[in-house]
Every structure is written in C-alpha cells, then in structure tokens.
Amino acid sequence: MPESAAAPYERWLSIAVEEAETGRDEGGVPIGAALIGADGRVLGRGHNRRVQDGDPSAHGETAAFRAAGRQRSYAGTTMVTTLSPCWYCSGLVRQFGISRVVIGEARTFHGGHDWLAENGVEVVLLDDARCVGLMTDFIAARPELWFEDIGQDGAE
Ligand SMILES: [Zn+2]
Numbered sequence: 001m002p003e004s005a006a007a008p009y010e011r012w013l014s015i016a017v018e019e020a021e022t023g024r025d026e027g028g029v030p031i032g033a034a035l036i037g038a039d040g041r042v043l044g045r046g047h048n049r050r051v052q053d054g055d056p057s058a059h060g061e062t063a064a065f066r067a068a069g070r071q072r073s074y075a076g077t078t079m080v081t082t083l084s085p086c087w088y089c090s091g092l093v094r095q096f097g098i099s100r101v102v103i104g105e106a107r108t109f110h111g112g113h114d115w116l117a118e119n120g121v122e123v124v125l126l127d128d129a130r131c132v133g134l135m136t137d138f139i140a141a142r143p144e145l146w147f148e149d150i151g152q153d154g155a156e
C-alpha cells in the first residue's frame with residue numbers, strides 16, 4: 001500500500017509527542033512541538049518549560065522555534081505541535097511566515113488555528129488519541145497548573 005498523504009505528518013507528530021512526554025516526565029505541562037524545514041528536516045524541537053524554567057513564555061512551539069536558531073526564511077516550514085496553538089504561538093506562526101501548522105488535537109484546548117487558517121496558513125488537524133490522552137490526564141491531575149498556563153484563574 002502506498003504511504004498515505006498524512007504519513008509525514010504522523011511522523012512529525014511523533015517527535016512532538018516525544019517532547020510532550022519528556023515535559024510530562026519532568027513534571028511540566030505536556031505540550032511538545034517541532035519546526036520542520038521545507039525539505040522535511042527537523043530544524044528544532046522542544047516542549048513547554050513553564051514549570052522547569054519558571055518561564056511562562058516557554059511554550060512547546062516557542063521552544064522548538066528557538067531551538068531551530070536563525071532561519072533565512074520560514075517559507076515552506078511546518079510547525080507541528082501536540083495541541084492547538086495558543087494566541088501567543090499562533091502569533092509567532094504569522095509573525096515569521098511559517099507556512100503550515102500540524103496539530104495533534106484541539107479537543108482539550110481550542111487555540112488560534114481557525115484564525116491561522118483564515119489568514120492563509122495551512123492547518124492540518126490530526127485528532128490524535130495520544131495527544132488527547134496526554135492533556136486529559138494532565139488537566140485531571142494538575143488543573144491549577146493548566147489554568148495558569150492558559151491564563152485563566154479556573155474559577156469561571
Ligand atoms: Zn503557546
């Protein structure tokens with residue numbers, strides 16, 4: 001059987017899932033990401049480090065983006081992330097002209113991916129059970145940490 005069109009996306013998502021699992025095992029927020037070059041090469045990968053570094057700006061996507069270093073152009077690059085990107089990370093995608101966002105799931109958090117799609121970014125939503133499980137377990141175990149991460153007080 002020929003490789004399905006979604007196959008590279010699944011491979012890339014597995015890198016983001018590995019990062020999310022590392023973050024979980026470190027006691028952090030289990031969100032991981034990778035920036036993939038136009039040629040399919042992994043430019044950078046990372047995970048949310050809010051807890052580990054005491055840094056609320058260290059999201060999975062920003063960690064992957066920073067790990068990739070300076071790139072001449074982001075045309076043709078893909079940000080793959082385990083969870084629908086928040087506004088901050090959606091802004092990063094548009095600021096630098098990242099062409100595509102591959103998302104593990106948007107069930108537990110609906111970020112800015114509709115806005116990205118409306119503004120010319122190719123959005124691929126995989127609805128991956130591993131990603132849903134990572135977030136469902138985390139939100140059940142550490143609700144206060146999750147509401148802190150998404151900038152809500154949890155009281156609403
Ligand atoms: Zn974010």
